[in-house]
Amino acid sequence: MAIQRTFSIIKPDATERNLTGAVNAVIEKAGLRIIGQRRIKMTREQAERFYDVHKERPFFGELVDFMTSGPVVVQVLEGENAVKAYRDVMGATNPTEAADGTIRKLFAKSIGENSVHGSDSEENAAIEIAQFFSLADIVG
Ligand code: RTP
Numbered sequence: 001m002a003i004q005r006t007f008s009i010i011k012p013d014a015t016e017r018n019l020t021g022a023v024n025a026v027i028e029k030a031g032l033r034i035i036g037q038r039r040i041k042m043t044r045e046q047a048e049r050f051y052d053v054h055k056e057r058p059f060f061g062e063l064v065d066f067m068t069s070g071p072v073v074v075q076v077l078e079g080e081n082a083v084k085a086y087r088d089v090m091g092a093t094n095p096t097e098a099a100d101g102t103i104r105k106l107f108a109k110s111i112g113e114n115s116v117h118g119s120d121s122e123e124n125a126a127i128e129i130a131q132f133f134s135l136a137d138i139v140g
């Protein structure tokens with residue numbers, strides 16, 4: 001498998017509890033390299049665009065409220081098979097179903113406030129990275 005990039009967000013429930021470093025430690029221990037990182041406060045427009053695929057879901061309003069409720073850390077991760085590797089280390093969306101040692105098992109509060117986002121395909125990773133990073137801010 002080739003070296004790949006994926007897009008990550010450390011969500012407001014994690015930044016609020018000062019867990020950015022703890023999440024990054026799990027990411028780096030999994031062999032993923034953080035090659036871009038920025039702390040931002042998402043606007044409603046940014047969050048609505050980012051989660052456009054979920055706009056018909058019942059939790060959409062709650063999700064946008066949550067993602068704009070505090071700072072997030074947006075990241076570009078690089079490594080072997082990075083999209084799947086990061087999904088594996090994140091764990092299941094619902095922390096009660098997440099495997100031991102995963103970020104969501106360790107830190108997530110609930111299915112909504114679940115500490116991290118990771119792209120679900122290489123194609124979406126490229127789209128999501130382009131939404132938040134310019135090329136000059138990614139140093140591989
Ligand atoms: P993500 O996109 O954040 O990496 O998470 P995911 O693929 O595991 O989950 P997805 O189905 O794409 O859902 C996106 C985010 O929406 C929130 N959610 N809330 N209340 C609910 O039932 C519910 N379901 C999903 C979570 O924050 C989830 O990560």
Ligand code: MG
Nearest residue numbers: 117118119120
């Ligand atoms: Mg998703």
